[in-house]
Amino acid sequence: MKIAYISTSLPNECGIATFNANLATAINQHKAISKESFVVAMNDTDNLNEYNYPEEVKYIIRKNNQDDYLQAADYINNSGVDACVIEHEFGIYGGDSGLYLLTLMANVNVPMISILHTVLKQPSYVQQTIIQQIAKRSSRIVVMSQKAIGFLTSIYQIPKNKIQYIEHGVPDLEPAIDNPIKATAPFKGNKVLLTFGLISRGKGLETVVEALPKIVEKHPDVKYVILGNTHPGVVKNDGEEYRDSLTALAKKLNVAQNLVFVNKFVDEQELHHYLSATDIYITPYLNEAQITSGTLSYAVGAGAAVISTPYWHAQELLAQKRGLLFDFRDSEKLSTLVNDLFENPDHLAELKYNAYQYGLSLRWPSIGKSYVKVMERAISDKQKADAANKSMIDVDSIPAFSLNHIRLLTDDTGIIQHAKYGIPNFKEGYCLDDNARALMMALMAFDQYKSKEALDLLPIYLSYIQYMQNEDGSFRNFLSFNRNYLDEVGSEDAFGRTIWALGYLVNFAPNNSYKEFANELFIKSTAQFSKLEHLRGVANTIIGINHYLKANPHETYLHEISNDLSAKLINAYQNNKDQNWHWFEQQMTYDNAMLPLALLCHYDISKNQQALNIGLESLDFLTQKTLSFGFLNPVGNDGWLQKNQEMAKYDQQAIETMAMVLVYFKAYEVTNEVKYMKHLYQSYRWFLGENSLSLPLYDDETKGCADGLQSNGVNRNQGAESTLAYLISHLVVFKALEIEYRYLKDDQQFKADFITK
Numbered sequence: 001m002k003i004a005y006i007s008t009s010l011p012n013e014c015g016i017a018t019f020n021a022n023l024a025t026a027i028n029q030h031k032a033i034s035k036e037s038f039v040v041a042m043n044d045t046d047n048l049n050e051y052n053y054p055e056e057v058k059y060i061i062r063k064n065n066q067d068d069y070l071q072a073a074d075y076i077n078n079s080g081v082d083a084c085v086i087e088h089e090f091g092i093y094g095g096d097s098g099l100y101l102l103t104l105m106a107n108v109n110v111p112m113i114s115i116l117h118t119v120l121k122q123p124s125y126v127q128q129t130i131i132q133q134i135a136k137r138s139s140r141i142v143v144m145s146q147k148a149i150g151f152l153t154s155i156y157q158i159p160k161n162k163i164q165y166i167e168h169g170v171p172d173l174e175p176a177i178d179n180p181i182k183a184t185a186p187f188k189g190n191k192v193l194l195t196f197g198l199i200s201r202g203k204g205l206e207t208v209v210e211a212l213p214k215i216v217e218k219h220p221d222v223k224y225v226i227l228g229n230t231h232p233g234v235v236k237n238d239g240e241e242y243r244d245s246l247t248a249l250a251k252k253l254n255v256a257q258n259l260v261f262v263n264k265f266v267d268e269q270e271l272h273h274y275l276s277a278t279d280i281y282i283t284p285y286l287n288e289a290q291i292t293s294g295t296l297s298y299a300v301g302a303g304a305a306v307i308s309t310p311y312w313h314a315q316e317l318l319a320q321k322r323g324l325l326f327d328f329r330d331s332e333k334l335s336t337l338v339n340d341l342f343e344n345p346d347h348l349a350e351l352k353y354n355a356y357q358y359g360l361s362l363r364w365p366s367i368g369k370s371y372v373k374v375m376e377r378a379i380s381d382k383q384k385a386d387a388a389n390k391s392m393i394d395v396d397s398i399p400a401f402s403l404n405h406i407r408l409l410t411d412d413t414g415i416i417q418h419a420k421y422g423i424p425n426f427k428e429g430y431c432l433d434d435n436a437r438a439l440m441m442a443l444m445a446f447d448q449y450k451s452k453e454a455l456d457l458l459p460i461y462l463s464y465i466q467y468m469q470n471e472d473g474s475f476r477n478f479l480s481f482n483r484n485y486l487d488e489v490g491s492e493d494a495f496g497r498t499i500w501a502l503g504y505l506v507n508f509a510p511n512n513s514y515k516e517f518a519n520e521l522f523i524k525s526t527a528q529f530s531k532l533e534h535l536r537g538v539a540n541t542i543i544g545i546n547h548y549l550k551a552n553p554h555e556t557y558l559h560e561i562s563n564d565l566s567a568k569l570i571n572a573y574q575n576n577k578d579q580n581w582h583w584f585e586q587q588m589t590y591d592n593a594m595l596p597l598a599l600l601c602h603y604d605i606s607k608n609q610q611a612l613n614i615g616l617e618s619l620d621f622l623t624q625k626t627l628s629f630g631f632l633n634p635v636g637n638d639g640w641l642q643k644n645q646e647m648a649k650y651d652q653q654a655i656e657t658m659a660m661v662l663v664y665f666k667a668y669e670v671t672n673e674v675k676y677m678k679h680l681y682q683s684y685r686w687f688l689g690e691n692s693l694s695l696p697l698y699d700d701e702t703k704g705c706a707d708g709l710q711s712n713g714v715n716r717n718q719g720a721e722s723t724l725a726y727l728i729s730h731l732v733v734f735k736a737l738e739i740e741y742r743y744l745k746d747d748q749q750f751k752a753d754f755i756t757k
Helices: 015-028 066-077 100-107 125-137 146-154 205-218 232-238 241-252 268-277 294-301 312-317 331-343 345-362 364-387 404-409 432-449 452-468 492-508 512-531 535-551 556-576 594-606 609-626 654-671 674-688 720-746 748-756
Strands: 003-007 038-043 057-062 083-088 112-116 140-143 163-165 191-196 222-227 259-262 280-283 306-308 708-710 713-715
Touching: 003 015, 015 083, 015 294, 015 364, 038 066, 057 066, 066 100, 083 100, 083 364, 100 125, 112 125, 112 364, 140 146, 140 364, 146 163, 146 312, 191 205, 191 268, 205 222, 205 241, 205 331, 222 268, 232 241, 241 259, 268 294, 280 294, 280 331, 294 306, 294 312, 294 345, 306 331, 331 345, 345 364, 404 452, 404 720, 432 452, 432 492, 432 720, 452 492, 452 512, 492 512, 492 535, 512 535, 512 556, 535 556, 535 594, 556 594, 556 609, 594 609, 594 654, 609 654, 654 674, 654 720, 674 720
Parallel strands: 003 038, 003 083, 038 057, 083 112, 112 140, 140 163, 191 222, 191 280, 222 259, 280 306
Antiparallel strands: 708 713
């Protein structure tokens, strides 16, 4: 097996880098592992020459450069590796809480084993989502404590069979007969307390300093040695302020001569010498939220007598008389424990013996074998999955349909426009666009699931549309929460979306009353059709006419209006198209897929070949711009796509994705080309995390959808527009699934096309 390791790397003075180096060495010694295994190093600066990396580092990712993660995925995929080991700590990857890692994971196509060095009990939404997505994309999640397993299953809802428990490895070293550290100051002739690791305030070292006076009172030959550099991030922001504060505290307590700093980063051999020469090792962390401690594991592995505060890893590792615990910040208790051990050498020796014996099972060769077994199973599982013929649309991965959030946003007037997180924001009132979408969604839900809940919502949205219609057939758009009109005439976009919804209701009405009501509103609006100038208003209106004519094919004047409106789109396309730009305007802005969708709808009722050709040609161009990454990357609202310029990546909107789902479904309907069904499902998966940040926008807790994908994560507000866009897309996917099922059942060639194209 050839393995790629993604981690920080030595000589970067980082605990994760040391862990990964040890793990890689242990794994690579196994006879089943290729000597060509390599490391992809996480660089904490943009300077690729910041560290003199060893030969096994074959690729470098600059932490805050998202493109590097994509390129690293390509490198891994083309390197011939069989599996990938990922070291995860929130701080070593770029983006909010390290979310750029998800970009890489989404594009790596070999089994991944992710090792979680931190599992938070109270994660933020982004942190929880990241861990859930890591678990989803990993063959196995490895944790180093039982506590972490409980958190992952209860808080993060990760299946237990995805989680592997493997303890933190320790060096495969024996105490030196002639330990050079014992002959050096401050060890020679003294009793030594030791703490090692990167120094920062969270380590609680002041608790040990505060305990020193009572220890020194009984044992004046005690030295407290703090081994290690100050954390680079601390040095950058605060310099040596914390180290200086410890020195000042020791002077105040008259124990300055008993405090010794060894300010350096030591290799494992030298560290083992320090631990072997130490009488008592102390980890005085300030709170319980430490799921894994490499320093504690090393101390136990070296056979040190350990006293620690009761953080999570210490509670597990020091059980069964392998160490002693004292309460957080309790310097009184610490001094008592230290004095008792110095005065009871048999107890001190017992702790050292118990730790040493347990540490034998933690040595890296044994731990490496456990990881090799995990990788072998992951590779085998992947091969079995690849061998199975699966439907292109994976039903099991699609969330159950729910109207919970829509019901929350809907009152007896209509659907509220916006939400603050998942809570309705009444201050923003209502708009026509959202009630039109809600009307269509309710109809689709009733058609798909025969949902009485959806049917009960339908008259609310229809009544809102009727209330907003003016005498001349135009519509107002905005209504305040206290039901005051906020405009005289709404935008052409809002008009077109409403005509679309009314046409859809005429075509799919659940009974004649709804059909007659919608027909009346629709016909009253036709006086405005010829006045439309804006392309998206034109496009949405064409789609509405298409649905109306499906139910009323003999309305000749509407065929003529559809021809006239379609001509506006066709002329716009011909006036803006050139050899490298197949679009209707000199820029791609919002709701882009509506334009080709309208022409495909027009072809559906008119059989106008020019409309079909332009619709498909412009759709292929849109696909090239937004779906060439293997996932949907819609045009961002933060700058859009100007001709001959770079496309804005963010702010990506849910309505863009809904439009893509709809246009691909229509393209399949008029061409029967399977590629459009594949594109449809790829587009829908944007909502579930197959996007440029690999973050889901659909919220399984609230059943709402985030308002957009931004460069630093998702917009956590869950308004009507985005949630309706998700639900409409969901319903279209299930219509596509019906087609797939029907044809897969009867047509083996169609089945082959679904799997291979």
